[in-house]
Amino acid sequence: MPPEAEEAIVTLRDSIEARDGSAFLKTAEEIHYADLAAVYEALDEQDDREFFLKNVSPERFSEVLPELADNLVEEALNQFRPSQQREILEATRDDDLVDILQDVSDKTRARLLGLLPKEDEELTRTLLNYGEDTAGGRMTTKIGRISTDLTVSQALDALRADLEDTETLGRIIVTDDTARPVGMVRLRDLAFNARDSSVSDIMRPVEQSILATADQEEAANLVLKYDLIILPVVDESGRLLGAITYDDAMEILEEESTEDIEKIAGLTGEQSEESYLNTSVLIHFRRRFVWLLGLAFLAIGAGYVMLRFEHVLDSVFLLSLFLPMVIAAGGNTGGQAATMVIRAMALGELEDGNILKVAWKELRLGACLGLLLAVCIAATVIFVLPAFRPTLPQNVSFPRLGLSVATALALQVTTSTLIGALLPLFARKGKLDPAVIAAPAITTIVDASGMVIYFTVVRALLGL
Amino acid sequence: MPPEAEEAIVTLRDSIEARDGSAFLKTAEEIHYADLAAVYEALDEQDDREFFLKNVSPERFSEVLPELADNLVEEALNQFRPSQQREILEATRDDDLVDILQDVSDKTRARLLGLLPKEDEELTRTLLNYGEDTAGGRMTTKIGRISTDLTVSQALDALRADLEDTETLGRIIVTDDTARPVGMVRLRDLAFNARDSSVSDIMRPVEQSILATADQEEAANLVLKYDLIILPVVDESGRLLGAITYDDAMEILEEESTEDIEKIAGLTGEQSEESYLNTSVLIHFRRRFVWLLGLAFLAIGAGYVMLRFEHVLDSVFLLSLFLPMVIAAGGNTGGQAATMVIRAMALGELEDGNILKVAWKELRLGACLGLLLAVCIAATVIFVLPAFRPTLPQNVSFPRLGLSVATALALQVTTSTLIGALLPLFARKGKLDPAVIAAPAITTIVDASGMVIYFTVVRALLGL
Numbered sequence: 057m058p059p060e061a062e063e064a065i066v067t068l069r070d071s072i073e074a075r076d077g078s079a080f081l082k083t084a085e086e087i088h089y090a091d092l093a094a095v096y097e098a099l100d101e102q103d104d105r106e107f108f109l110k111n112v113s114p115e116r117f118s119e120v121l122p123e124l125a126d127n128l129v130e131e132a133l134n135q136f137r138p139s140q141q142r143e144i145l146e147a148t149r150d151d152d153l154v155d156i157l158q159d160v161s162d163k164t165r166a167r168l169l170g171l172l173p174k175e176d177e178e179l180t181r182t183l184l185n186y187g188e189d190t191a192g193g194r195m196t197t198k199i200g201r202i203s204t205d206l207t208v209s210q211a212l213d214a215l216r217a218d219l220e221d222t223e224t225l226g227r228i229i230v231t232d233d234t235a236r237p238v239g240m241v242r243l244r245d246l247a248f249n250a251r252d253s254s255v256s257d258i259m260r261p262v263e264q265s266i267l268a269t270a271d272q273e274e275a276a277n278l279v280l281k282y283d284l285i286i287l288p289v290v291d292e293s294g295r296l297l298g299a300i301t302y303d304d305a306m307e308i309l310e311e312e313s314t315e316d317i318e319k320i321a322g323l324t325g326e327q328s329e330e331s332y333l334n335t336s337v338l339i340h341f342r343r344r345f346v347w348l349l350g351l352a353f354l355a356i357g358a359g360y361v362m363l364r365f366e367h368v369l370d371s372v373f374l375l376s377l378f379l380p381m382v383i384a385a386g387g388n389t390g391g392q393a394a395t396m397v398i399r400a401m402a403l404g405e406l407e408d409g410n411i412l413k414v415a416w417k418e419l420r421l422g423a424c425l426g427l428l429l430a431v432c433i434a435a436t437v438i439f440v441l442p443a444f445r446p447t448l449p450q451n452v453s454f455p456r457l458g459l460s461v462a463t464a465l466a467l468q469v470t471t472s473t474l475i476g477a478l479l480p481l482f483a484r485k486g487k488l489d490p491a492v493i494a495a496p497a498i499t500t501i502v503d504a505s506g507m508v509i510y511f512t513v514v515r516a517l518l519g520l
Numbered sequence: 521m522p523p524e525a526e527e528a529i530v531t532l533r534d535s536i537e538a539r540d541g542s543a544f545l546k547t548a549e550e551i552h553y554a555d556l557a558a559v560y561e562a563l564d565e566q567d568d569r570e571f572f573l574k575n576v577s578p579e580r581f582s583e584v585l586p587e588l589a590d591n592l593v594e595e596a597l598n599q600f601r602p603s604q605q606r607e608i609l610e611a612t613r614d615d616d617l618v619d620i621l622q623d624v625s626d627k628t629r630a631r632l633l634g635l636l637p638k639e640d641e642e643l644t645r646t647l648l649n650y651g652e653d654t655a656g657g658r659m660t661t662k663i664g665r666i667s668t669d670l671t672v673s674q675a676l677d678a679l680r681a682d683l684e685d686t687e688t689l690g691r692i693i694v695t696d697d698t699a700r701p702v703g704m705v706r707l708r709d710l711a712f713n714a715r716d717s718s719v720s721d722i723m724r725p726v727e728q729s730i731l732a733t734a735d736q737e738e739a740a741n742l743v744l745k746y747d748l749i750i751l752p753v754v755d756e757s758g759r760l761l762g763a764i765t766y767d768d769a770m771e772i773l774e775e776e777s778t779e780d781i782e783k784i785a786g787l788t789g790e791q792s793e794e795s796y797l798n799t800s801v802l803i804h805f806r807r808r809f810v811w812l813l814g815l816a817f818l819a820i821g822a823g824y825v826m827l828r829f830e831h832v833l834d835s836v837f838l839l840s841l842f843l844p845m846v847i848a849a850g851g852n853t854g855g856q857a858a859t860m861v862i863r864a865m866a867l868g869e870l871e872d873g874n875i876l877k878v879a880w881k882e883l884r885l886g887a888c889l890g891l892l893l894a895v896c897i898a899a900t901v902i903f904v905l906p907a908f909r910p911t912l913p914q915n916v917s918f919p920r921l922g923l924s925v926a927t928a929l930a931l932q933v934t935t936s937t938l939i940g941a942l943l944p945l946f947a948r949k950g951k952l953d954p955a956v957i958a959a960p961a962i963t964t965i966v967d968a969s970g971m972v973i974y975f976t977v978v979r980a981l982l983g984l
Contacts, residue, residue, distance in 0.1 A: 061727070088727055090745045100877075216712050225708050226690055226749070244689050247711040248680050263525070263552060280774065281554045283767050285690070302766050303747050309770065310744060310867075313777035317863050320781065332864035333877060337884050344856050345889055348933070351852050352893055353900075358844035366837050373830050380822035380847075380967055387851075388815050388960045392808050399781050400796035403774075413564075413797060420801050425809055429816060436817075469812070496852045499963070503844055 061091060068095055072104050077111045084112050092116070093123035096132075097334055109135040118144040122152035125334050129159040133168070142171040149223060150176075151196040151304065154183045158193070191275040192268030194308065195289040195298035200228035202255060204238060209251035211241075224301050226285040230259045235295040237262045237288040265290050268297050272308050277404060279305035316402050318343075320395055351500050358383075358504040365511035371520045374446050375510075378461045381433070383506040386468040387499035389425060390476030393418055394498050397477050401484065411481050415474065422473030426466035434462035452518055460517035464510045471509070472502040525555060532559055536568050541575045548576050556580070557587035560596075561798055573599040582608040586616035589798050593623040597632070606635040613687060614640075615660040615768065618647045622657070655739040656732030658772065659753040659762035664692035666719060668702060673715035675705075688765050690749040694723045699759040701726045701752040729754050732761050736772050741868060743769035780866050782807075784859055815964050822847075822968040829975035835984045838910050839974075842925045845897070847970040850932040851963035853889060854940030857882055858962045861941045865948065875945050879938065886937025893933055894926035901925055916982055924981035928974045935973070936966040 064087045071079035072095075084092060092112075099105045109132060112120070117136075121144060124132065133141060133156075145153060145168060157165050157180065169177050179197065186192030200222050202211045215225065228246070230239035239259030249258055265288040266275050279287050279302055287300045362369075369376055397414060400406045406414065437458030448457065476498050514520070528551045535543035536559075548556060556576075563569045573596060576584070581600075585608060588596065597605060597620075609617060609632060621629050621644065633641050643661065650656030664686050666675045679689065692710070694703035703723030713722055729752040730739050743751050743766055751764045826833075833840055861878060864870045870878065901922030912921065940962050978984070 088746060090747070212711065215708075219708070219712060225706075242689075243707045243711060244679075244683070247676065247707060248683065280770055282552060283554070285766075302749075302770070306744055306766065306770050306773065310773060310777075313774075313781075314863055314867070317777075317781055317784065317859060320784070320859070332860055332869050333874065333881075337881060337888070340860075340881070340885050341888050344853065344885075345892060347856070348849060348852055348889060348893060349896060352845050352849050352897065352929075355845035355848040356841065358848070359841040362840040362844065363838065366840070369833070369840075373827065376826040376830070377820065377823040380826065380971070381816050381819035383844075384819040384822070384964055384967060385812060385816050387963070388812055389808065391960060392811070395781060395784070396796055396804075399778055403778070405796050410797065417797075417801060417804070421804050421808075424801070424805050425812060428809060429812060432813060433816065465816075496855060499851070500848055503848060507844070 061088065065091055065095060068092075072099070072107055075107055080108075080111050081113070084116055089116070089119035090123055093120045096120060097125060097128065100333075105132070106135065114140040114143045115147060118147035121156060122148060126159045127339075128334060129156055130161060130164055133160065134164070138171060141168060145172060146176070149196060150179065150183065150198060151194060151298075153180055154193060155188075157184060158188045186268055189272050190268065191266045191270045191272055191287075191289045191300055192297065194272045194275070194304050195268070195300050196223050196304070197298040198223040199286065199299045200225045200243075201296065202228055202230055202241075204230050204232050204256045204259070206255045207251065208246050208249050208253045208255065208258070211255050212246055212251075215243075215246075224286060224299075226301070229262070229286070229288055229296060229299065230255055231296050234293075237265055237290065237296045240286075262288060264288075265294075266300070267292070272300075273312050275300045276305040276308035276312070280309065312402075316399070320398060347496065351496055354497075354500045355503060358500070358507050361504055361507035361511070365507070365515070368511050368515050368520055372449055372452060372457075372514075372518065374448060374457070375461075375514055377446075378433070378437075378465075379507075379510060382461070382465050382468050382510045383503050385429060385465060386472035386502040386506040389422065389469050390472035390498045390502045393422075393473045393476035394480055398480050401480065406481070408481070408485055411478065411485075414477055414481060418473050418477035419470070422470040423466075425473065426469030429469055430462035430466040433465055434458040437461055456518065460514045463517060464513035467513060468502075468506045468509045471505060472498075475502055475505070525552065529555055529559060532556075536563070536571055539571060541571075544572075544575050545577070548580055553580070553583035554587055557584045560584060561589060561592065564797075569596070570599065578604040578607045579611060582611035585620060586612060590623040591803075592798060593620055594625060594628055597624065598628070602635060605632065609636060610640070613660060614643065614647065614662060615658060615762075617644055618657060619652075621648060622652045650732055653736050654732065655730045655734045655736055655751075655753050655764055656761065658736045658739070658768050659732070659764050660687050660768070661762040662687040663750065663763045664689045664707075665760065666692055666694055666705075668694050668696050668720045668723070670719045671715065672710050672713050672717045672719065672722070675719050676710055676715075679707075679710075688750060688763075690765070693726070693750070693752055693760060693763065694719055695760050698757075701729055701754065701760045704750075726752060728752075729758075730764070731756070736764075737776050739764045740769040740772035740776070744773065776866070780862070784862060811960065815960055818961075818964045819967060822964070822971050825968055825971035825975070829971070829979070832975050832979050832984055836913055836916060836921075836978075836982065838912060838921070839925075839978055841910075842897070842901075842929075843971075843974060846925070846929050846932050846974045847967050849893060849929060850936035850966040850970040853886065853933050854936035854962045854966045857886075857937045857940035858944055862944050865944065870945070872945070872949055875942065875949075878941055878945060882937050882941040883934070886934040887930075889937065890930035890933030894930040897929055898922040898926035920982065924978045927981060928977035931977060932966075932970045932973045935969060936962075939966055939969070 064083055068080065068083040068087060071083060096105070096108055099108060114136060121129065121132065136144065148156065157168060160168065169180065172180060183192065198221050200215055202214050206214065215222070215228065225243045227240045227242060229237050230241060232238045238261070239256070240262055241255065241259045245258050264278050264282055264284060266278060268289050268291055275287055278284065279300060285302050288296055289298045289300060291297055397406065438455050442454050448454070479498060528547055532544065532547040532551060535547060560569065560572055563572060578600060585593065585596070600608065612620065621632060624632065633644065636644060647656065662685050664679055666678055670678065679686070679692065689707045691704045691706060693701045694705060696702045702725070703720070704726055705719060705723045709722050728742050728746055728748060730742060732753050732755055739751055742748065743764060749766050752760055753762045753764060755761055861870065902919050906918050912918070943962055
């Protein structure tokens with residue numbers, strides 16, 4: 057960030073603190089809208105937010121609004137008078153407008169829609185019919201589109217006439233007489249070609265398009281995979297409705313990555329557009345509690361196993377020194393394997409048919425990891441532990457203890473790696489979200505299996 | 521994906537299977553290069569890959585190469601004759617070329633550089649001097665750039681002359697006489713303006729630029745935050761060197777997200793450009809083992825605590841039923857808190873100054889989570905457990921047992937939440953990568969603290 061921008065942010069914060077309206081207004085007009093939004097989002101106190109909203113111009117705020125976290129939208133908009141609200145909404149891009157209206161209550165949405173000019177209201181209502189997470193719900197309709205029968209010079213005239221209403225000319229979509237997207241041209245193809253060439257001669261074929269009802273993540277992945285600048289969105293008959301632009305795709309990918317990360321950690325809900333500090337304790341609580349409660353009851357299963365093996369601990373209590381290690385090693389390796397597989401699935405690298413390949417890979421991997429860990433631990437038990445002079449029953453020697461613990465460890469790591477890698481794949485086959493049974497659930501499951509493995513193996517090998 | 525594209529992919533796979541060179545060649549020419557690369561990446565057998573490379577045209581392969589996972593680049597390139605290698609390298613965009621040369625051994629790199637025309641070789645050597653993860657290492661130099669003193673008509677002529685060498689005209693960068701970027705114009709500003717206007721009158725000021733030595737993630741975050749289509753990259757004197765384009769930024773963000781996810785799961789190394797199936801067991805092994813070994817020894821700490829509290833378990837062995845639950849609840853909530861904080865830091869939401877805010881938020885959150893979990897578990901112990909008729913010592917009643925376990929659980933969840941949220945923040949303050957001490961490490965740390973809390977609390981409350 058250039059030093060002037062950082063200075064401006066500090067000045068703006070100071071002016072809010074000092075309730076200095078004129079300094080605020082002046083700086084707010086100069087600063088980049090993304091920075092302005094960041095400053096607003098970081099305001100903790102309601103008084104500060106109210107001061108900000110009372111003093112910012114509706115025009116400036118219309119640029120800030122689409123950048124705000126979902127949960128801040130309604131409160132902010134409601135600070136403006138209806139005439140200002142109309143001004144704000146009218147200045148907002150159609151796809152952002154839809155996004156904003158999806159973030160407010162039904163009552164507010166109905167009222168805000170009433171403020172829009174008739175034509176915009178209808179378009180917005182149509183777009184609102186697509187789900188928030190679909191290509192249709194994210195697309196913009198303000199794209200450069202020309203008809204296939206134009207010449208370059210006619211096309212340039214058509215685009216010039218529509219310039220106000222066009223968000224991007226990165227790629228211009230060419231449609232046939234049934235409104236289907238059949239080609240794309242770049243503005244440079246038009247600007248640097250003979251004026252009387254025909255558009256249909258210079259256009260490239262449209263290779264990718266997406267249904268309005270398709271998932272937004274699918275759209276974003278197409279943009280990423282095929283290096284697109286714009287992806288046409290069509291209805292069931294293949295008619296052009298709008299487009300997903302590269303910047304929408306970037307936002308979608310960022311949101312979905314956050315969602316993936318949160319699911320892996322056992323966080324529910326799709327609140328990834330909100331910032332950490334701005335999310336209330338209550339919402340954080342709701343997102344975490346259900347998982348914690350379910351996992352707590354699942355973990356009692358591991359406790360039950362421990363209870364049943366009381367006599368093993370009774371005979372050699374020193375075994376409890378390695379119990380948490382064997383359990384945790386399983387949880388850690390299972391969590392690693394699960395995370396790798398879940399991420400590979402999210403990036404579209406793994407299909408259902410790959411289950412056997414994954415199983416074979418993770419089996420070898422788990423066995424190698426387990427064996428090497430086992431060697432390290434056996435060495436520790438045999439060569440290091442005696443120095444601490446712990447009490448052992450007469451019939452148990454250090455080498456025998458080491459081998460028993462190491463065998464249990466190797467088995468636990470191997471099975472946990474396999475469980476961690478395969479559970480997400482099976483979950484998807486069973487139409488569950490693979491990330492839902494991610495790391496924490498896998499850890500808890502392999503905790504219980506680890507208890508069983510540990511006690512069974514050491515009991516057998518130590519002859520207890 | 522349109523059905524024809526899917527069909528082509530199947531045909532291509534079949535032709536490889538059948539070793540049908542002419543069918544392969546025909547389909548490989550028609551298919552999108554991103555799909556062609558995906559087909560190649562999915563080939564397991566060396567024979568199949570060799571057939572693919574023997575039959576694909578060097579021209580086509582030059583489009584595929586930049587899409588390949590890092591670890592596949594060298595083997596693939598080496599299948600071509602030097603003259604073909606030159607053809608492939610010459611057809612590759614400068615930023616992709618640098619990326620490719622960074623993926624091969626020093627020896628191969630030196631040899632490949634020698635194949636390039638003098639001018640390209642020098643440029644490439646300069647770009648190679650920037651680290652792989654820096655803005656300079658990722659930028660393209662083939663951007664539209666014009667000088668501030670031109671008219672619109674002169675600018676269009678200049679751009680037309682350079683068209684072959686220009687990767688993007690999404691934004692054209694305007695430089696002053698010291699080669700500093702001072703403005704940007706869109707091609708539409710030139711195409712739809714009077715020919716004799718001056719470029720300096722219609723350009724917008726450059727608000728963002730980045731040093732070539734800056735981290736690529738910083739560059740990508742700027743592109744995302746400010747909705748840029750192109751971000752100028754400058755040297756220390758502020759002179760324009762090249763630019764990061766939105767599609768580079770998208771790739772960077774995707775790679776960094778994968779890296780974040782992997783670090784959170786305790787996977788080392790920066791191999792995120794490789795696909796899961798294509799990474800060898802050995803490399804997977806190396807990325808996971810060090811973490812597992814370290815955590816295993818850390819977990820012996822928890823075992824030591826358990827060993828020291830032998831007498832508690834001896835008196836009331838039923839306590840082992842809840843031991844794994846209390847421990848796991850701490851690990852889970854600590855992992856959740858750590859993940860949220862690490863992600864918020866990666867997205868630039870949290871500064872070092874926010875530590876107290878985070879602490880206060882997570883303290884309340886941990887206390888609420890702990891209390892509600894404790895109530896659920898206490899109710900289970902008091903009302904459900906007696907039905908199973910477990911043996912309890914005479915001086916311990918079910919309500920007293922329930923309250924003791926619940927108190928330990930509440931304490932463990934509260935402290936673990938706080939530890940999970942704060943450790944990554946302190947790690948960053950101490951110049952460590954916050955993700956490095958992520959979920960698995962935190963789980964292991966709170967395992968040990970959970971043992972101490974559990975045994976201390978139940979011993980005190982049950983009077984053992």
